[in-house]
Amino acid sequence: MADVNRGNRPLSPHLSIYRPQLTSMTSILTRITGNAMLIAALLIVWWFLAAATSEAYFAIVNGFLTSWFGDTVMGLSVLGLWYHTLAGIRHLIWDNGYALDIPTAERLGWACLIGSVVLTVITIAAV
Amino acid sequence: MAYLTDRKRAMGLGSAKTGTAHFWAMKVSAVALLILIPLFVFTFGSALGGTYEEILAYYGRPFPAIIAVLTLGVGFKHFNDGVQVLIEDYVHGTAQKVAIILMTCLSYGAAAVGIFAIAKLAL
Numbered sequence: 615m616a617d618v619n620r621g622n623r624p625l626s627p628h629l630s631i632y633r634p635q636l637t638s639m640t641s642i643l644t645r646i647t648g649n650a651m652l653i654a655a656l657l658i659v660w661w662f663l664a665a666a667t668s669e670a671y672f673a674i675v676n677g678f679l680t681s682w683f684g685d686t687v688m689g690l691s692v693l694g695l696w697y698h699t700l701a702g703i704r705h706l707i708w709d710n711g712y713a714l715d716i717p718t719a720e721r722l723g724w725a726c727l728i729g730s731v732v733l734t735v736i737t738i739a740a741v
Numbered sequence: 742m743a744y745l746t747d748r749k750r751a752m753g754l755g756s757a758k759t760g761t762a763h764f765w766a767m768k769v770s771a772v773a774l775l776i777l778i779p780l781f782v783f784t785f786g787s788a789l790g791g792t793y794e795e796i797l798a799y800y801g802r803p804f805p806a807i808i809a810v811l812t813l814g815v816g817f818k819h820f821n822d823g824v825q826v827l828i829e830d831y832v833h834g835t836a837q838k839v840a841i842i843l844m845t846c847l848s849y850g851a852a853a854v855g856i857f858a859i860a861k862l863a864l
């Protein structure tokens with residue numbers, strides 16, 4: 615608005631005011647996992663490109679991806695992927711107006727955290 | 742112009758009649774990925790660690806190749822929409838526009854490289 619003081623208004627209470635809560639922590643974790651998976655996605659693209667290029671190039675990239683460092687990145691990314699997937703399902707439920715009360719939201723938060731660990735263990739055991 | 746209030750300037754123009762396109766795009770790609778991600782994790786996961794010949798044979802099959810192409814295409818679109826919101830929340834001004842453009846180029850570029858490589862493996 616033209617006649618509103620833009621520069622010096624008090625802000626609503628934010629991160630520095632609220633103590634950490636399960637709902638806020640599971641929310642920011644959704645964003646962190648979603649964006650951090652870029653690293654794994656680019657590594658996978660690189661791996662496909664190497665496989666499509668030559669056997670020698672594939673050996674280099676595949677060696678990197680299956681090294682302890684590659685295994686660590688992929689393992690953490692699987693954990694992040696399952697967490698983001700479960701948190702995404704929670705968002706799809708919320709978007710339809712369900713489960714928005716705090717006790718249910720917190721239960722679903724725990725379901726995302728525990729479920730992602732369980733799914734990661736299953737994935738690592740299966741592949 | 743300087744004497745007009747923002748309200749006066751906006752009056753009579755009606756609503757933008759848009760604004761949910763980004764939200765809806767994220768929902769559509771999210772549901773698609775709900776199907777694609779488990780399929781990709783278990784196809785790519787079982788291929789990873791194989792020899793060069795095994796990988797060529799595995800991604801010469803239609804099902805794993807189509808799943809991988811769809812996952813990279815839809816996944817990078819979903820990532821691009823998501824990272825745009827991340828940038829809009831934390832970066833402002835010209836840096837915001839530059840960051841969104843760079844991440845969009847990276848997303849579509851990586852998707853194109855991945856899809857090209859899988860097509861080359863499969864065909």
